[in-house]
Amino acid sequence: MKAAIESIFCQHDISPAEIEIIVVDDGSKPCLDLSAYIPRISLIRQNNMGVSAARNAGVNAAQGEFIAFLDSDDIWLADKLAQQLGFMQKHGALVSHTDELWLRQGRWVNQGRQHQRYGGDILCKILDKCRVSPSSLMVRKDFFKAIGGFDEQLRVCEDYELCLRMAAQTKIYYLEERLLVKRAIDASLSQSIQHIESIRLTILERFAAAGGYEPCYSECIEAELEPKR
Helix, strand or coil: CHHHHHHHHCCCCCCHHHCCCEEEEECCCCCCCCHHHCCCCEEEEECCCCHHHHHHHHHHHCCCCEEECCCCCCEECCCHHHHHHHHHHHHCCCEEEEEEEEEECCEEECCCHHHCCCCECCHHHCCCCCCCCHHHCEEEHHHHHHCCCCCCCCCCCHHHHHHHHHHHHCCEEEEEEEEEEECCCCCCCCCCHHHHHHHHHHHHHHHHHHCCCCHHHHHHHHHHHHHHC
16 A cells, blocks of 8 residues: 555656545555645545445545546556546546556566457547556546446446446547556455456346447447347
């Protein structure tokens, strides 16, 4: 957590006064001691309600127009915010994400082709797995709240579910630069891969049933679901 916070302090080409840092402690035990960072951060403590509720609480407390998420295990590189914010303002983007570096047990890990990321009209390209890392995500607050934020009923695959809803409504822009280090690339919870895949398919089935997306997406959604039924 401390490394994540300090990576925000080290952002280049953006004034500290423009950055509001909100840390949500979702019932950690022992309780996080972040007193050294007050008042440079705002700290919200809540009972363990899950990552979705924690992120939503942070957004609800935020004053700014743009929201960027950072999980406690991850680190932003020094020009992450400036590059991404400038890009979004230039293109009038509602949502963007970036590439990232993976570090596991002190060794750099190749992401592999199966984790390819995309930008633009990407709904049909992200049906098979979540291809947007929360720690790379920047979104306009009004848009995030308009689509309902993270689903607080979900403890896993919440990022996948959110991205489906966002991609159904707008382009998700992609910066190919690697602007963060993701240090926890294995499942952070103890669920099996099979269990997570089951949840993903349930989310996709509910998304398909709810509609709210353009008819042109129906064919690729059905194609992703059909072999699993």
